[in-house]
Amino acid sequence: MSLGRTGRSTLRSLLERSGYWIRHRSVLPFGVDYQHDIRRLGNIYGIPIRVFFDVGANVGQTSTAALSTYPEATVLAFEPDKTSFDALTSNVHSARFKAHNLALSDTNGEARFFDYGALATSNSLVEDSQYAKRAQHPVTVRTVHCETLDAFCASHGIDRIDVLKIDTEGHEMAVLEGASDMLAENRIRFIYVEFNTLLPKDGTTGGALLPIGNILEPLGFRFVASYAEFMITTGDLFVTSNALFVRGAP
Numbered sequence: 695m696s697l698g699r700t701g702r703s704t705l706r707s708l709l710e711r712s713g714y715w716i717r718h719r720s721v722l723p724f725g726v727d728y729q730h731d732i733r734r735l736g737n738i739y740g741i742p743i744r745v746f747f748d749v750g751a752n753v754g755q756t757s758t759a760a761l762s763t764y765p766e767a768t769v770l771a772f773e774p775d776k777t778s779f780d781a782l783t784s785n786v787h788s789a790r791f792k793a794h795n796l797a798l799s800d801t802n803g804e805a806r807f808f809d810y811g812a813l814a815t816s817n818s819l820v821e822d823s824q825y826a827k828r829a830q831h832p833v834t835v836r837t838v839h840c841e842t843l844d845a846f847c848a849s850h851g852i853d854r855i856d857v858l859k860i861d862t863e864g865h866e867m868a869v870l871e872g873a874s875d876m877l878a879e880n881r882i883r884f885i886y887v888e889f890n891t892l893l894p895k896d897g898t899t900g901g902a903l904l905p906i907g908n909i910l911e912p913l914g915f916r917f918v919a920s921y922a923e924f925m926i927t928t929g930d931l932f933v934t935s936n937a938l939f940v941r942g943a944p
Contacts (some may be wrong), residue, residue, distance in 0.1 A: 725919035728938050729763045732857060732884050735918070739942045741883050743767050743856045747843075749798050749869055750861035752815055753781040760857070761788050767856070772798050774807055774838035778814050797862075799840040800871040807838040816863055823864030824890045824901040828932060842872030853881060860887040861936075864900030870909055877913055885910065885939045888923075890932065903937055915939040 724731050736743055743764040748757045751771035760769050768790045773779045774797035783793050797819055799805060810816045810831045818826065819840070826833070847853070855876065860866050866887050876882050890901035907917060917939055924934040 725921060728886055728919075728921050728936065729759055731918060731938060732886075732940075733763065735884075735940050735942070736856075739883075739940070741856060745852065745855050746770070746857045746859070747855050748772065748859050749843075750859075750863070751782055751793070752778050752861075754786040756859055756861075757782070757786050757791060757793075760859075761786070761790060764857075768792065770794065770852075772796060774819075774840075775809060775814060775817050778817070794846075796839045796841055797865075798843050798846065798869050798872060799865065800842060800868040802841050802845055803839075804837050805840045807836045809834045809836050818863035818865055819868070820864040820899040822898050824895055824898045825863065825932070825934070827898050828926075828930075843869065844873055844875040847876060847881075855882045857884040857886065858882050860885070862888075862900075864898070866900055866906060867909075870906065877910075880914070880941065883941050885915065886936055887939075888934065888936050890934055906937070907939075910939050913941070915941045 722730065732743065735741070744767050746760045746764060746767045746769045748760065748769060748771040751757055751773040754771065757769045757771045760767060769792070771782060771786070771791065771793045773782050773793065773795065776795065779793065779795045786793070797805065797807070799819060805819055808818050808821055808826065810826070810833055813831055816823070816825055816829070816831065860869050862869055870877070873882065887906055889903040889906065892903050894902040894905065917937060919938055921936045921938070922933060923936060926932040
């Protein structure tokens with residue numbers, strides 16, 4: 695049943711008066727829905743989304759959305775925390791999904807992993823991430839297996855990554871440093887990465903956007919938009935955002 699133009703206008707007015715913002719996806723500004731923005735830019739630059747890396751997959755929120763948004767994509771998820779990994783493999787079921795119980799880093803081997811228990815979204819390979827230093831939650835130190843992205847791709851025959859999503863609570867630069875060959879050879883096209891501040895914050899590791907931009911822009915990546923995700927307004931303002939970069943030129 696079609697509402698017709700008048701009916702749609704009335705429904706939209708009622709919803710907007712109730713606090714909802716109604717817009718067609720085709721006219722959304724960049725910076726609202728990053729998966730939609732990737733798909734739009736992929737169409738513009740002729741980048742089919744066929745390989746999606748979900749680094750710091752937690753329990754599968756991003757992997758699930760990527761499988762739905764990009765029907766031709768294989769999603770490879772990386773989650774070093776065993777409890778979160780078990781939930782990830784339980785939550786996500788698809789022939790296009792592959793989960794790996796390891797961390798991507800700048801070295802191969804074993805590394806200390808800081809486990810915040812019920813606050814698993816803050817787990818990290820760095821002891822002093824911006825959120826961990828602020829929150830001061832109790833932590834358990836464990837050991838996890840790490841690989842560089844370059845080594846993983848070489849051993850698994852992966853010659854390109856269309857989308858590299860990084861949510862590693864301060865370990866972002868290490869992930870990028872471990873991808874130096876793939877980056878230098880123009881084999882990664884989109885990067886979606888979490889950050890908290892523009893500049894590095896004294897006494898913490900990671901979470902700053904400008905050092906990431908300093909690595910990516912000389913390689914031909916361009917900043918597209920930021921996507922605010924979480925904010926603490928009590929005390930010193932704390933923001934968790936994500937930034938989207940694209941390497942549009944071949």
